[in-house]
Amino acid sequence: MRSFLATLLVIVALPGLANAAEAEDAQNHRQFVANAVEGYVRPEFDRFAGTLHALDDEIGTFCTAPDAAGYNRLSARYRGALEGFARIGFLRFGPLIEDHRLERLLFWPDRKSTGRRQAQAAVRERDESVLKVESLQEKSVAMQGLLALEEVLFDDARDALLADGEDGRFRCGYAAAIGANLSGIGDTLAAEWHDEEGYSALLLRPGDDNRAFRTEQEAASQILGGLTTGLQIVRDQWMRPVLGSRPGKPKPLMALFRRSGNSLAMMEAALGGLKDYLAALRIKPMLEEEWVWMDASLQFQLQSALKVLGEIEPPLSSAVRKPEGYGKLQFVSGIIEDVRESAGSELAVALKIQVGFNALDGD
Amino acid sequence: MRLMEIDRRALLAGAGAALLSGLAPRRVEALETSETLFLAARKEADGNYAVVVFTPEGRDVVRVPLPGRGHDVTLHEASGRAVAFARRPGTFAAAFDIHGRTEPVFFSSPEDRHFYGHGVYSPDGRLLYATENDFENGLGFIGVYDTSDGYRRIAQFSSGGVGPHEILLAPDGRTLVVANGGMETHPDYGRTILNLPTMKPTLALIDRMTGDIIANHDLGETQRLSSIRHMTIDGHGSVWFGCQFQGDKAHRPQLVGRMKRDGVPELLSAPEDVLHGFNNYIGSVMTSRDGELVATSSPRGGQVVYWNATSGKVLGCDKVQDVCGVAARPSNDFLVSDGAGELLAGGPGHGGKPDLIRRDSKVSWDNHMVSLLG
Numbered sequence: 001m002r003s004f005l006a007t008l009l010v011i012v013a014l015p016g017l018a019n020a021a022e023a024e025d026a027q028n029h030r031q032f033v034a035n036a037v038e039g040y041v042r043p044e045f046d047r048f049a050g051t052l053h054a055l056d057d058e059i060g061t062f063c064t065a066p067d068a069a070g071y072n073r074l075s076a077r078y079r080g081a082l083e084g085f086a087r088i089g090f091l092r093f094g095p096l097i098e099d100h101r102l103e104r105l106l107f108w109p110d111r112k113s114t115g116r117r118q119a120q121a122a123v124r125e126r127d128e129s130v131l132k133v134e135s136l137q138e139k140s141v142a143m144q145g146l147l148a149l150e151e152v153l154f155d156d157a158r159d160a161l162l163a164d165g166e167d168g169r170f171r172c173g174y175a176a177a178i179g180a181n182l183s184g185i186g187d188t189l190a191a192e193w194h195d196e197e198g199y200s201a202l203l204l205r206p207g208d209d210n211r212a213f214r215t216e217q218e219a220a221s222q223i224l225g226g227l228t229t230g231l232q233i234v235r236d237q238w239m240r241p242v243l244g245s246r247p248g249k250p251k252p253l254m255a256l257f258r259r260s261g262n263s264l265a266m267m268e269a270a271l272g273g274l275k276d277y278l279a280a281l282r283i284k285p286m287l288e289e290e291w292v293w294m295d296a297s298l299q300f301q302l303q304s305a306l307k308v309l310g311e312i313e314p315p316l317s318s319a320v321r322k323p324e325g326y327g328k329l330q331f332v333s334g335i336i337e338d339v340r341e342s343a344g345s346e347l348a349v350a351l352k353i354q355v356g357f358n359a360l361d362g363d
Numbered sequence: 364m365r366l367m368e369i370d371r372r373a374l375l376a377g378a379g380a381a382l383l384s385g386l387a388p389r390r391v392e393a394l395e396t397s398e399t400l401f402l403a404a405r406k407e408a409d410g411n412y413a414v415v416v417f418t419p420e421g422r423d424v425v426r427v428p429l430p431g432r433g434h435d436v437t438l439h440e441a442s443g444r445a446v447a448f449a450r451r452p453g454t455f456a457a458a459f460d461i462h463g464r465t466e467p468v469f470f471s472s473p474e475d476r477h478f479y480g481h482g483v484y485s486p487d488g489r490l491l492y493a494t495e496n497d498f499e500n501g502l503g504f505i506g507v508y509d510t511s512d513g514y515r516r517i518a519q520f521s522s523g524g525v526g527p528h529e530i531l532l533a534p535d536g537r538t539l540v541v542a543n544g545g546m547e548t549h550p551d552y553g554r555t556i557l558n559l560p561t562m563k564p565t566l567a568l569i570d571r572m573t574g575d576i577i578a579n580h581d582l583g584e585t586q587r588l589s590s591i592r593h594m595t596i597d598g599h600g601s602v603w604f605g606c607q608f609q610g611d612k613a614h615r616p617q618l619v620g621r622m623k624r625d626g627v628p629e630l631l632s633a634p635e636d637v638l639h640g641f642n643n644y645i646g647s648v649m650t651s652r653d654g655e656l657v658a659t660s661s662p663r664g665g666q667v668v669y670w671n672a673t674s675g676k677v678l679g680c681d682k683v684q685d686v687c688g689v690a691a692r693p694s695n696d697f698l699v700s701d702g703a704g705e706l707l708a709g710g711p712g713h714g715g716k717p718d719l720i721r722r723d724s725k726v727s728w729d730n731h732m733v734s735l736l737g
Contacts, residue, residue, distance in 0.1 A: 097611050100560045107560070109552045141560045199613060212612040214639060222612070236553040245550070254551070354684065 025352050028286040029216035030204075032351065036223045037193075037200050039280035044088050044273070045095075045193045049186035051077075051084035056179035059153075063172035066164050074153065079262055081182070082146060086266045087273030088189075090230025093222050094199035095192035100141055101185050107142040108256060109237055115142035119151040123171060131173040133180040147257075149178045154260035221353045223281070224343070230274045231340040238267055239333045242320055250326055252317035263316035268309055271336075275302040283351065291350035298339055298347070305335040398737020400424065400461060401698060403688050404433025404447050408725035414447035416461045419692070421706045421721030425463040430455055434480030435529070435731040439488035444510060446491060450729070451528075452477040452548060456493065458514050461735065470514040472506065475499050477550070480730075481529040484510075485571065486536040492571065494527035494541065495519070501547040501558070503527035505539065505569065520574030523567030525558065528592045534600050538577065539569040542604060544590040559609060564591040566604060566628050580628050582606075582620070589616055591628075593647055597672040598654015600624045605645025605659050618645050619659050619668075621675055631675045633668065640666040640680065646687040647731055651695050656711065658689040658697045662730070667699055669711040679711035688732030700728035 058077040062070040085106060088096070096102050107115050118140055122130045129135040136144055152175050153161065160167040192198050199212075203222065206213040213219040241254035242263075255263040284295045309332050312319045319325030348355045404414045412432050416425040427447070434450040438461070446458040454477050459467035472478045472495055482493035491508040503522030508514045524543025531540045545564030547557040556562070564587075568577040582589060589606035596602055602622040608614070615638040617630040633641075642664035649658045650672070657670040665684040668677055685702035689709075692698050696710030699717060704726040709717035 093611055094613065098613075103560045109549075109555060109557055111549055111551070111557060199611075202613060211615055211635075211639070232553075237555055240553075241551045 026216040028351070029220035029353070032281055032283070032286060033203050033216070033219045033223050035280055035282050036226070036277070037203060039282070040277050041088075041091060042190075042193050042200075044091075045186075045190045048081075048084040048088050049183070049190040051081045052179075052183040052186035055081040056176075056183040059172070059175045059179040062161075063169075063176065066162050066168065066172075068162065071158060071162065075260070078149070078153065078260065079265055082257060082262050082266055083269035085146060086269035087276075089270065090233055090274065090277075091226050092229055093226070094203070095189045098192075101189065103141040103145075104137075104185060105145045105182065106147055107145060108147060109241070110142060110147060114140070115145070115147040116151045118143045119148040119174075122174065123152065123167070126170055131170075131177055133177045133184070136177045136181055144178060144181050146182070149175060149182075150257060150260045152178065217353060220351065221355070224348060224351065224353055227274060227278060227281075228340050228344045230270065230277070231336050231343065234267060234270045234274075235333050235336045235340070238263075238270070239329060239336070242316065243326070243330055243333060247330075248323070248326065250320040252320050255316050255320075258315070258317050261315045264309065264312060264314045264319075267316075267332075268306065271302060271306050271309065275299065275306065278302065283347075287350050291346075294342070294347055294350055298342060301335050301339050305332045305339075308332050308335075399693050400735045400737075401690055401732055402436040402438060402445055402447075402461065402735070403690075403700060403732040404429065404436060404729040406432065406727040406729070408723075414445075414457060414459070416445075416463075419698070419720070421723075425459070425461060427457055427459045427467050429457055430469075433457075433729055435482075436733055437482045437484060437491070438733050438735060439484040440735055442488040444484065444488055446482060446514075448478050448480045448482060448493065451479045452496065452498070452550060452554070453480075454478060456482070456514070458491075458510070468514055470508070470516075473516060476504070476506070479503075479526065479528050479544075483530045483532050483539070486532070490571075492530055492532075492539060494522060494530050496526065496548065498549045501525060501549075503541075503543055505530065505541065505574075518574075520569065521576065523569060523576045523579045524563070524565040526564075526590070527567075529594050531594050531596055531602070532571075533568070533602075534596065537571055539571045540594060540596070540602050541567045541569060542591040542594050543567055544592050544607075545587075546590055546609070556609065559588075562590070562609070563587060564589065564606070566591055566594075566602070566622060580622065582628060582630065586616065586630070589618065593645060595648045595650045595657060597650045597657055599672060601626075601672070602628075603648050603650070603657045603659075603670075603672075604628065605648040607645060608643035610643075612643060615639060615643065618643065619648075619670070631670070633677055637666075637668055637677055637680060640664045640668070640682070647689045649689040649691060649697065651697065651710075652691045652693060652736055653695050656695070656697075658699075658710075660686050660689050660699070662687040662702070667697070667709055667717075669697075669709075679713075679715065681707075681709040681713065681715060681717045683707060683709070683717060687730045688728050690732040690734040691736065692734065693736050698732065698734065700732050702727045704728065 055077040058074050062074045152171050202212040203219045206216050206219050238256050244251040257263050308328050312325050312328050399419050400416050402416050412429040414427050414433050415423045417423050432450040433447045436447045438445045443461045445461050449455045454472045476495045479494040493506045495504045495506045503524050504519050505522050507518040509517045522541050526544040526546040527541050528544045529542045543565045545562040566580045588609040591604050591606050594604045604620050606618040620628050620630040622628040641661040644661050644663040645659050646662045647660045655672045657672050660667045662685050667681045669679045671678050688700035690698045699707045699709045704723040706720045707717040
């Protein structure tokens with residue numbers, strides 16, 4: 001009788017246990033998403049909007065009275081905006097991918113240098129439609145963002161800008177329109193992420209009537225995807241093209257923002273951002289004992305990648321021509337792939353976020 | 364019946380020497396009791412890849428190791444010819460005999476091209492049409508291969524768009540139907556989409572004799588981000604297609620459509636619940652044996668939805684995690700495969716409870732599956 005009762009108790013208790021475990025998973029997933037949104041996404045989009053306004057303002061200041069010191073300040077602001085972008089550019093869900101905002105900020109990869117060629121042509125032909133933000137927004141997305149701005153303000157443009165002649169003034173006008181376009185997008189992104197009824201509400205409040213996420217796990221999967229996508233972008237879109245497909249045969253001309261000397265700064269900012277994103281997720285309390293090591297391990301690998309990246313002497317396009325620089329970039333690229341693998345498989349399992357063989361990277 | 368095993372090193376070295384070994388007696392028996400066969404690519408327990416021919420019970424009868432991850436398998440029923448393609452952006456294809464009577468033939472896409480994972484045979488089985496990407500120029504092509512000459516590439520023509528994916532032959536035996544996914548990729552950047560702001564997917568009808576593009580349909584500006592990828596032709600000759608939406612999850616557009624004979628493509632109306640279950644992604648589209656049912660699977664949503672081919676209405680749905688392959692069964696339902704090594708029988712008649720046929724959790728079934736109905 002006692003054993004019968006015990007059996008009965010087990011039978012009754014098991015569904016209860018399963019429900020309790022499910023509830024705990026859901027609670028963890030909810031916390032995971034909230035940590036991301038509040039601890040990283042919102043503050044970073046605010047910061048990014050700030051860097052774009054600083055850039056926009058500096059374009060105005062410099063163009064009023066162009067001089068060498070002002071040009072240096074402008075260069076620093078530009079770099080700040082690129083770094084700001086690198087820290088949010090991997091959050092490819094919600095506001096950033098609406099209305100092609102991502103591509104309006106940065107059209108990359110740009111295999112055929114569409115942005116540069118179109119921006120060049122606009123300057124050469126004095127295309128007045130690029131001088132107003134409204135008409136600029138009607139043009140190719142590649143002409144509207146950070147990469148087009150590099151063509152307008154950097155590369156060989158310095159002398160023309162400092163000479164303050166017709167060419168320089170046209171460039172200033174085009175840059176001002178890009179600056180206004182960028183800061184407008186930055187403000188919209190920040191505002192949408194803060195909108196309590198907007199996209200973040202979808203992430204933070206999954207449910208049957210939620211058009212994007214029915215369960216906490218689906219929302220958490222989107223957040224974890226930010227990490228793996230980010231690592232993939234840095235490696236596949238920024239590093240591997242420079243390393244080339246044959247070992248030891250670099251393609252320095254493939255480096256993103258090579259012409260303004262910002263390739264390494266972008267990579268460092270992106271990796272730093274991904275490291276901070278992971279830290280903001282605060283996964284440790286969500287991991288069962290056998291997986292607790294993952295948190296520190298992933299952080300450590302990203303830290304190592306950052307350290308080695310920091311040892312490469314800028315500019316990247318020169319550094320990778322030498323075996324030492326090439327080897328270091330290759331090493332960093334390898335670590336990133338390892339972290340991505342771990343994050344997409346082991347970490348997903350540890351966090352009870354399902355990622356399938358066919359679902360992970362579809363066809 | 365023979366089991367084909369190819370030495371992996373020999374294969375990678377390009378020698379292609381095949382080692383043939385006999386089937387275990389149990390398997391021969393299984394084969395003799397059934398005429399229906401299924402074909403699919405999968406990831407094996409040891410992490411390598413293969414394409415297999417297997418019985419309705421899930422027993423392998425022919426196995427051809429692949430040098431990398433496979434995608435679809437194309438079958439010419441009368442001759443028993445089949446070819447497995449590399450997953451995009453791969454460059455290999457493996458042609459084999461589904462009864463293992465001849466050694467497999469491996470061939471590659473030309474330089475500056477990669478395969479897009481799908482192909483189709485001419486009615487006589489002599490020619491193979493494969494979707495290809497000219498990645499330097501971002502243009503889609505159909506490569507024509509001569510099966511009687513070691514799958515030598517003998518011709519090519521435009522696919523009518525960018526990123527051609529699945530290709531089918533219309534019931535007239537002459538018109539090729541091509542799903543141009545619209546997405547440009549280049550090996551320098553892996554699977555990154557390079558043309559999101561300008562992508563334009565199309566359904567192209569091409570005369571296989573001349574390469575002329577007879578019609579090239581799109582879904583309109585509002586559906587520009589819905590990449591048309593997979594198709595089937597139902598018993599009425601209508602082309603069914605499934606899309607993969609490239610925008611955010613906050614949007615849940617219709618993904619399954621139908622193009623009637625001499626008509627234009629039209630999206631069907633699935634209820635909101637079904638749309639959510641697709642998670643903006645259709646993986647496989649397949650017609651039932653009688654041509655009156657169409658199955659559409661979504662690995663990202665973990666669901667297979669069954670449609671009435673005549674009315675265009677949803678009949679039912681099975682929830683299977685990481686599901687993708689669907690193939691017609693003789694019983695007019697579907698064999699369904701997933702990434703967890705499961706083979707299941709599903710369909711509107713199963714009441715949302717597909718029956719497990721076999722599970723081998725060490726393998727992962729790849730996206731597509733086809734059947735040879737006995």
